[in-house]
Amino acid sequence: MDSTTDHTLERKTAFKRLRRRLRSLYFGSHPVAIRFQIAMALLDIAIIGFFIASPHLGRGNVFLVIDYGIALLIAFELAARAIIAPNLRYWAARGMTWVDLIILATLLFPTLLSSFAFLRFLRIWVLGQSKLLKLLLLRAGYGRIEDVVQACVNLLTFLFLVTGFVYTTFYGREPKITNFIDALYFTVATVTTTGFGDVTLPGTLGKITSIITMIFGISLFVRLAQAVVRPYKVVHPCPQCALQRHDTDAVHCKACGHILNIPDDGD
Template structure:
């Protein structure tokens, strides 16, 4: 009976921890917002560490910081497991596998050095967070969320390709190699093609092809969000069309009279 009671207490404690974590991760009260903001700041610090990796790798403290970051990510993985409705839901989330890969590269930096470029995907995790959207809206940039997201996607792609090119073709050349990889990526994405830096072999050619195809697509998408007329997010009560001109009086799809709130009032 005592064991049953102890087991019941353990289950109860686990459930209480889950509820507490869920309230912190998904809540909107000041304590939850503060927790989410702190986690976002930690993510930003981790991203800076990742991007500065080629410059800091020669230092003696690099490995220590590497394992500290691994401990933080491991803690977040455990917390995400607890707040997930089911284990299956947790396993189907893209960020779950990204975090697991990142954790593996941190725990085994020498063996998995070629996969370190995946760490740049932490930027995408921040851009997908609810707090990020909330901050944009509070700062008055909610209507530009699509443009900001396009910028972030383009930057993530640049860092991913740069990291892959550096780890595959320039690893070991430290700062010079990383700058060369970034220079090659930007020149390829913009289709400038100076030709002073080229990747050798079949893998190099395939990397260049994929970079040009995906990169120019993201670049065009970014240009479209910047150049096209600004629209506001307001669902039409009649047909449900979600985006309209800021000064629209009638819905373009069904002609229903709109009453779009003016943020300046």
């Protein structure tokens, strides 16, 4: 009985050490953690590059090795995030978890789910949500433009998602969509409402795709413009009413009048 208890304690202790180590890698700011986070960012870029190059790789051995290799890495990351999460319910409720699950499914079943491969571009959004990006902006002295960068990431994610959908759905159906650049050209022309008309999508699905692209694209452009021209406000939750953003020189909260103690950039 004592032996069984000892083994159980050892497993719990080992699990706690593993959890602390993973938390340190994912959320830390020390050199090892930064290198790890950069490696994960490179993985995101590799997934995007793999999707763009997929039509030129065929479905041979090289394609399958890369495909399942990336799938294995994403599976490990999903497991790691489950370990560092407070509980499994929290892990399952996160949007990033479902993004990775969808991407993992497209990698495990590349032929069956090829129509959904464009969802791999959601990794751009995942990259934009990472602590690494915020940390690099702060260290470079560009913390003030975090909102602008986030708006750019959201717009870029949308552009590549639509481009991927157009590329996946209309490649071979529309003669003028012959490669990824053609699909990107159509997306940018539609989002900006330039509408050159030299590349159009056929049928009802094509019209619906164009309508959705214009509506959401314009909304994201407006959001980006707002982030650029909006006066900079520091994130400092008011202890009284929890208002998040205040002027950098604010002494009192504009919502409730509570005295604030906003630290200077040099603090």
